[in-house]
Amino acid sequence: MPFIDRLSTFVGNLSSGQITLGLVLVSTLMLVVEERRLSLLPLLVQYILVALMIGPRIYQPIVFVWIGLGASICLVLYPTARHVQQGLRVLPPPSREESAIWHTQPAPALRAITLASMGPVFRLVAVAAGGFVAYGLWRAYPMPGVPPELTLTSYWLMAIGLLTTLTSVDPLRMGLGLLSLVNGFEIIYLFLEQSLLVLTLCGLVGIVMALGIAASAESWLESLQEETPA
Amino acid sequence: MTLVILVALPLVAALLVLLLRGLPIIATPLTVVTLIALAILCLAPQQAEPLILFGRSLELLPLEAAGLAYCAALLALVILCTGRLSSGSWSHSLALLAMSFFAAAVMVRNTILSGFLFEVGAVSAVMLLASKRPGAAMTSMRLLILLTLSGLLLLLAAWALESRAITPDDPLFANVGTVALALGFGIALALVPFHVWLPPVFHYGDPLAAVMLGVALSIVVLLRLNVMLQVSMWPGGRENLAALLVGSGTLTVFLGSLMAIPQRTVTRALAYAALADMGMVAIGLGLSTRLSFDVTLMHIAYRGLAILVVSASLGILRQCLDADDIGHLAGAVRRAPLAVMSMLIGGYSLAGMPLSAGFASRVLLYKAFSSQYAPWTIALVLCSFGPAWAFTRCGVAALVSTPIPGGRREPLLPALLVFILALALLALGIYPNLLSLLPQEWLKSLSTSWLAWRG
Numbered sequence: 131m132p133f134i135d136r137l138s139t140f141v142g143n144l145s146s147g148q149i150t151l152g153l154v155l156v157s158t159l160m161l162v163v164e165e166r167r168l169s170l171l172p173l174l175v176q177y178i179l180v181a182l183m184i185g186p187r188i189y190q191p192i193v194f195v196w197i198g199l200g201a202s203i204c205l206v207l208y209p210t211a212r213h214v215q216q217g218l219r220v221l222p223p224p225s226r227e228e229s230a231i232w233h234t235q236p237a238p239a240l241r242a243i244t245l246a247s248m249g250p251v252f253r254l255v256a257v258a259a260g261g262f263v264a265y266g267l268w269r270a271y272p273m274p275g276v277p278p279e280l281t282l283t284s285y286w287l288m289a290i291g292l293l294t295t296l297t298s299v300d301p302l303r304m305g306l307g308l309l310s311l312v313n314g315f316e317i318i319y320l321f322l323e324q325s326l327l328v329l330t331l332c333g334l335v336g337i338v339m340a341l342g343i344a345a346s347a348e349s350w351l352e353s354l355q356e357e358t359p360a
Numbered sequence: 361m362t363l364v365i366l367v368a369l370p371l372v373a374a375l376l377v378l379l380l381r382g383l384p385i386i387a388t389p390l391t392v393v394t395l396i397a398l399a400i401l402c403l404a405p406q407q408a409e410p411l412i413l414f415g416r417s418l419e420l421l422p423l424e425a426a427g428l429a430y431c432a433a434l435l436a437l438v439i440l441c442t443g444r445l446s447s448g449s450w451s452h453s454l455a456l457l458a459m460s461f462f463a464a465a466v467m468v469r470n471t472i473l474s475g476f477l478f479e480v481g482a483v484s485a486v487m488l489l490a491s492k493r494p495g496a497a498m499t500s501m502r503l504l505i506l507l508t509l510s511g512l513l514l515l516l517a518a519w520a521l522e523s524r525a526i527t528p529d530d531p532l533f534a535n536v537g538t539v540a541l542a543l544g545f546g547i548a549l550a551l552v553p554f555h556v557w558l559p560p561v562f563h564y565g566d567p568l569a570a571v572m573l574g575v576a577l578s579i580v581v582l583l584r585l586n587v588m589l590q591v592s593m594w595p596g597g598r599e600n601l602a603a604l605l606v607g608s609g610t611l612t613v614f615l616g617s618l619m620a621i622p623q624r625t626v627t628r629a630l631a632y633a634a635l636a637d638m639g640m641v642a643i644g645l646g647l648s649t650r651l652s653f654d655v656t657l658m659h660i661a662y663r664g665l666a667i668l669v670v671s672a673s674l675g676i677l678r679q680c681l682d683a684d685d686i687g688h689l690a691g692a693v694r695r696a697p698l699a700v701m702s703m704l705i706g707g708y709s710l711a712g713m714p715l716s717a718g719f720a721s722r723v724l725l726y727k728a729f730s731s732q733y734a735p736w737t738i739a740l741v742l743c744s745f746g747p748a749w750a751f752t753r754c755g756v757a758a759l760v761s762t763p764i765p766g767g768r769r770e771p772l773l774p775a776l777l778v779f780i781l782a783l784a785l786l787a788l789g790i791y792p793n794l795l796s797l798l799p800q801e802w803l804k805s806l807s808t809s810w811l812a813w814r815g
Contacts, residue, residue, distance in 0.1 A: 274532070301501035308505055315512050322519055323472055327414065331476035335511075338483045342490075342504050345450075349490040350497035357494055 141182060146279045149183045153283055154261075157290040157310060162253045166211040166302055173306055174204045176287070180313055183283060188324050199333045203309065206340040207302070210347045214302050217351045221358050256297055260289040276321055287314025301350045305343030312336065363411045363418050366401055366428070367464045370394055374456035381449040388443045391452040395436035398459065402429035417469040422805040423657075424466045427583045431576040432459060434664050435568070437781065441672040441774045442567040451488055451568055458485040458572060462580045471518035471588055478584060479511035482548075485577060488569040489561065496564040503557050503573070506547055513544030514584075521592040541594070542604060548581040550635065551642055552611040558638070559619075559631035567671040574634055574671075575664040578641075582660070598648070605646030610736065612639030617746030626677065626684040626703060626754050630670045633710040633747030637663050637718070643740075644725050652728040657806060658795070659721035662709060665785055666718060669706030672778045673699040680768050684754075692758035696770035700758045702782035707751030709785045712744040717788035 144152070153176060160172040177200020185193035264285040273281045287310050294307025316332050373394035380387040402425045410419040420428075435455055461481030468474045486507060489500035520537035527533065543554075550558035561573045594601040616636025623629045641663065644656030674684055676699040681688045693700045709716035722744070730737040788794055795803075 295505055301497055304501050304505065308508060312508065312512070315515075319515065319519070327416075327473060328476070331473065331480075335476060335479050335483070338480050339504070339508065342483045342487050343501070345487050345490040346497045346501040346504065349492050349500070352492035353494045353497055356492060 141178075144182060146183065146277075149179050150279050150283050150286075153179050153183075154286060157287060158254075158257045160306060160310065161257055161290060161294050161297075162250050164250075166215045167208065169303070169306060170204045170207055170211055173207075173309060174200050176200070176310065176313060177203070180283075180287075180317055183280065184317055184320055187277070187280070188320060192320075192329065195329065195333065199336055203336055203340040206337070206344055207305070210344040211302060214300065214347055214351050217355065221354065253297070256293050257290065260293045261286065264289040273318055276318055280317060280321060284314045284317040287311070287317070289314075301343060301346040305339075305347065308343070309336070309339065312339065362401060362404060362409075363420060363467055364413070366398065366420070366467070367460050369401070370398055370456040370460035370463070374453045374460065377456060378450070378453040381453065384443070384449075387452055388439060391456060392436045392439050392443075394456060395432045395439070395459070398463070399429040399432040399436070402426070402432065402463075416473060418467045419469055420467050422802065423586065424583050426802075426806055427579045428459075428463055428466060430661060430664065431462070431579055434571055434575060434668050435459065437777075438567050438571045438668055438672060441668075441778050441781075442675040443774075451566070454484050454487050455568060455572060458482075458488075459576075462576070466580060466583050466587070469587065471521070471592075472515060474584060474587065475511060475515040475518050478514070478580065479508070481580070482507040482511060482577065485569075485572050488572055489565050491564075491566070493564060495560075499557075499560040499564045503561065506554075506557050510544045510547035513540045513547070517541040517544055518588070521588070525592060538594070538600070541588070545581065545585055546608065549578055549642065550612075550638060551608040552615050552639070555612060555615070555635055555638075558635050559628065562631035562634065562671070563627050567668075567675040570630075570671040571664075571668050575667050578638065579660065579664070582641075582645075602646045602648045605642045606733070607646075609639045609642030609644075609646055610740070612636065612642060613740060613743050614639075617743035620747040620750045623750045624686045624753065626670070626674050626689070626707075626751075629707065629747060629750035629754060630667070630674065630710070633670075633707060633750070634663075634667055636743060636747055637666075637710050637712075640712075640722060640725055643729060647725075647728050647732060649728055652725065655721055655724040655728065659718075659725060662717040662721055662785070662788065665781060666706045666709040666716075669702050669778055669782045669785060670710065672774070673703040673706065673782075676770050676775055676778065677703065680770055686754060686757040689754055689757040690760050695768065696775065698775035698779040699770050700755065702775075702778045703758075704751060704755045705782040705786055707754075708748060709789065711747035711751065713748050715786065715789045717785040717792075720789050720792040 156172040156175045156179065160169050160176070163169045163172065178197050181193045181196030181200070185191075185196065264282065267285045267289075268278070268282045272278060291307045291309070291311030291314060294310060295304045296307075298304045298307060312335070320329060320332065373390060377387045377391050377394075380390065402420070410417060412418070439452065439455075458481045461477050461484060465474045465477035465481055468477060483504060486500055486504045489503060490497050517537050517540035520533045520540060524530070524533035524537060547554040547557075558574065562570050565573065613636050616632045616634075616639060620629055620632035620636065623632060637659075641656055641660055644652050644659060673696075677684050677689070677692060677696055680696045680699070681692055705716065709718035712718045712722035726737055726741055729740060
């Protein structure tokens with residue numbers, strides 16, 4: 131398997147700076163990409179890069195545990211992402227006449243989607259704002275005893291995760307933001323509390339959260355389908 | 361060994377109920393029996409022995425055991441009363457799963473592990489809200505976000521407090537600990553200004569979700585706060601904690617009561633009455649006297665029962681009338697007389713009206729409050745009338761004699777059970793000494809568990 135060998139060599143040789151840059155790129159992609167199934171890919175890559183960043187500093191086998199966790203979370207979320215994406219595609223968009231007359235406004239959830247579709251430019255501006263916040267926090271509040279690149283990555287993921295959550299109106303995208311936020315928090319926390327039990331519980335929290343996000347997203351789609359006039 | 365069973369029993373039952381969810385005739389009794397068994401086991405004397413598991417200490421103080429037992433009993437009662445009204449086939453499994461993790465979170469003395477376990481339990485409990493009712497899914501997602509943030513803040517606080525114990529001279533850890541603890545517990549207890557999530561829980565959730573997230577969650581959070589205060593002192597000092605609790609509690613009472621006045625649905629009246637009552641709990645804890653702690657304990661118990669009674673009657677009313685606004689409530693007393701009466705009794709108890717259980721505990725809290733903050737006492741007493749007005753308005757609408765087409769009447773057995781619980785609230789209000797029938801030694805042991813709050 132020369133491809134896998136080359137890939138593992140490439141991944142193993144990544145420096146902290148390159149991993150941080152990769153995390154910046156994938157979290158930006160997650161915020162910008164509109165397609166729900168595709169935005170799971172940046173989430174998976176995010177887990178892989180976080181694993182590569184924290185593994186060598188804590189305990190090497192954590193890399194595999196964390197990648198496995200990311201894959202499990204994406205596997206839990208993928209059917210929901212596909213379902214939501216397909217479900218939203220068949221829903222009729224609100225017509226111009228409907229939104230012009232106040233008493234025949236489209237259903238609240240559809241109205242929310244219309245308001246939130248601000249386009250990639252808005253999302254890129256949001257990423258830039260998140261970046262500035264993360265950089266400002268990193269300069270103002272460096273974590274004692276934690277490597278600076280780890281702190282910056284953590285703050286970045288938390289800022290972008292929070293922004294994704296705040297600028298999204300459907301539970302799935304909000305959930306992806308929440309998972310990024312938790313991922314960012316856990317980078318620092320696992321470094322500070324190096325215990326296998328804490329690692330296991332972090333994984334359990336991630337899986338249960340993914341289930342919660344999937345349940346909310348599926349219920350949201352069902353309610354939307356019921357709200358929409360046939 | 362009993363401590364392990366307390367966690368394992370609901371976990372195993374959750375899996376069984378999940379497998380049997382297609383057979384509610386088996387799954388519902390199994391859930392109820394498990395919860396009752398959990399309540400009995402919590403109060404068993406054997407559980408008093410601490411346990412070391414994987415090098416971690418597990419312990420259940422009498423107060424914690426009583427809190428868990430009470431939560432399990434309330435959940436069993438709400439399932440008994442409204443088993444058929446649950447919005448999803450997963451709800452019973454989720455309730456058991458949440459109870460299992462809450463039990464583990466309360467038992468584990470390590471605050472970091474306890475934080476993670478609480479987080480898992482809270483996320484499981486939040487899933488109870490997700491249903492296809494418009495608005496419920498978004499509410500569940502928002503609550504998931506808020507409780508996750510609260511959990512992360514509490515984990516941060518736990519780390520900061522542990523680090524402060526190692527380097528007491530570094531002010532960073534004390535500052536981070538204070539802010540993270542105040543924000544984390546403020547969000548989880550729904551105290552003003554972090555109260556935004558509580559009213560939608562009552563609005564969109566079924567009775568089981570309302571009791572789990574409106575009562576059980578807050579009891580577990582208070583028990584965790586008690587554990588954290590036993591392990592380490594509040595970073596800003598006891599006075600700082602007391603001032604925070606009294607301040608945010610008073611604001612919560614004022615806001616909840618004011619917001620209750622214009623409400624025209626039972627759900628919203630319940631939501632804001634429960635919010636205002638949570639403020640009374642915070643005030644009681646903040647007053648920091650032995651009497652106020654004991655009365656707060658009693659108040660928490662009455663609050664839980666009142667919320668159960670109103671939520672369960674609300675579930676029955678929704679089933680009979682399809683909605684619970686004043687328009688739909690007209691003539692409800694003809695179809696659901698027991699549910700209407702239970703709703704009124706429970707609502708008045710939550711508001712703290714005379715002759716109800718809530719009044720018995722509130723009077724003592726007002727007395728303790730007046731000894732420290734006399735000028736504010738009258739305003740606090742007047743706040744009772746906001747939720748009471750909202751429930752009276754709904755009650756009057758229900759009592760109007762209007763013939764309603766259709767023949768859906770209240771289900772007799774669940775309505776009767778809810779009415780008996782409502783009568784218990786009335787009996788405790790009229791004759792508060794009924795509590796003296798409980799074993800005095802046990803009550804005394806609960807009281808001493810609060811000592812951690814006073815140092």
